[in-house]
Amino acid sequence: MPFKKLxxxxxxxxxxKGFDEPLAFQKQILSKIKGGTSLFAIAPKDSGKTTSMVISVxxxxxxxxxxxxxxxxxxxDKQAALALELEFNLFKRGTDLRVYCAYEEHDIDIQRDEIYTGTDIVIATPKRLNKIFFLNGINLNKLQMCIVEDAEFLFRGHHFAEVTRxxxxxxxxQYLIFSTAFDKRxxxxxxxxxxNAKIINAK
Structure with missing residues (x-):
């Protein structure tokens, strides 16, 4: 998907931002994501994974x-959520898309109420998302894209099980998993x- 088709x-x-054309890995995955394919997008850091994800959403x-x-x-974690929110705020300029972050270091009742008022994109830690869900604080019935960013963290603690729920x-x-390696799990x-997911591995 060339940038001109956006x-x-x-x-x-x-x-x-001065992006003339997609990076090599972006050329492999952008059109597939646009077509609705679920992907394991595996590539080293600085391959354009995060930018691809933000653009696609x-x-x-x-x-x-x-x-x-x-x-x-x-x-x-919170730091990753806030960093990704900044990226979205850059790329969604000119649209009215709403982005919300949900993480542990914040009052869960406030988060539940704020999500209830309406949002298009939720960036969340697995533990906090599950707590909000079980409090009936988020409606997932309209979900079109479920994504894991920098998925290496899933295999520390109970994150993998929490996301699997x-x-x-x-x-x-559509499921999109971005990681630097494909874990057997x-x-x-x-x-x-x-x-039906495809594995696109740049290594």
Whole structure:
């Protein structure tokens, strides 16, 4: 998917940032993501994984719609959530897309209320997302994209199990897993809710 095929606000932002054309790995995955394919996107740091993900989400959602989130992105901690929110705020300029971060270091009742008022993209730690969900604080019925950013963190603590619970609560959805390596434990997801997923490995 060349950058010229993006929605105008996104194209303007990319031009302003000086991106002339996709990086090699981005050329491999952007069109597949746009086509709705679930992916394990495996590549070293600085391959453009995060930018690809942000561009793809903004391109897919385009504008605010109703109250329930349509994209859910799992990250390892508060710092990662806030950093990713900054990226989205850069790339969603010219759109009215709403981004919300949910993490442990914040009052859960406030987070639940703020999500309820309406958002398009939720960036969350697995533990906090599950707590909000079980408090009936987030509606996942409209979810179109479920993403894990820098997925290496999943295999520390109970994160893998916490993320695995989420597909049990949603219907048809595109799954995108971004990582620097393909862990054998991902095979469990390929055998269940990601059984049609492709592995794109830059290594």
């Amino acid at each position: 929605i105008p606000p996104l194209k303007d932002t990319i031009t302003h 903004v391109q897919r959602l385009k504008s605010a719609f109703e109250d329930a989130p349509r994209a859910l992105i799992f990250v390892k 989420t597909p049990e609560s949603i219907g048809k959805c 991902f095979e469990r997801w390929k055998e269940s809710f990601m059984y």
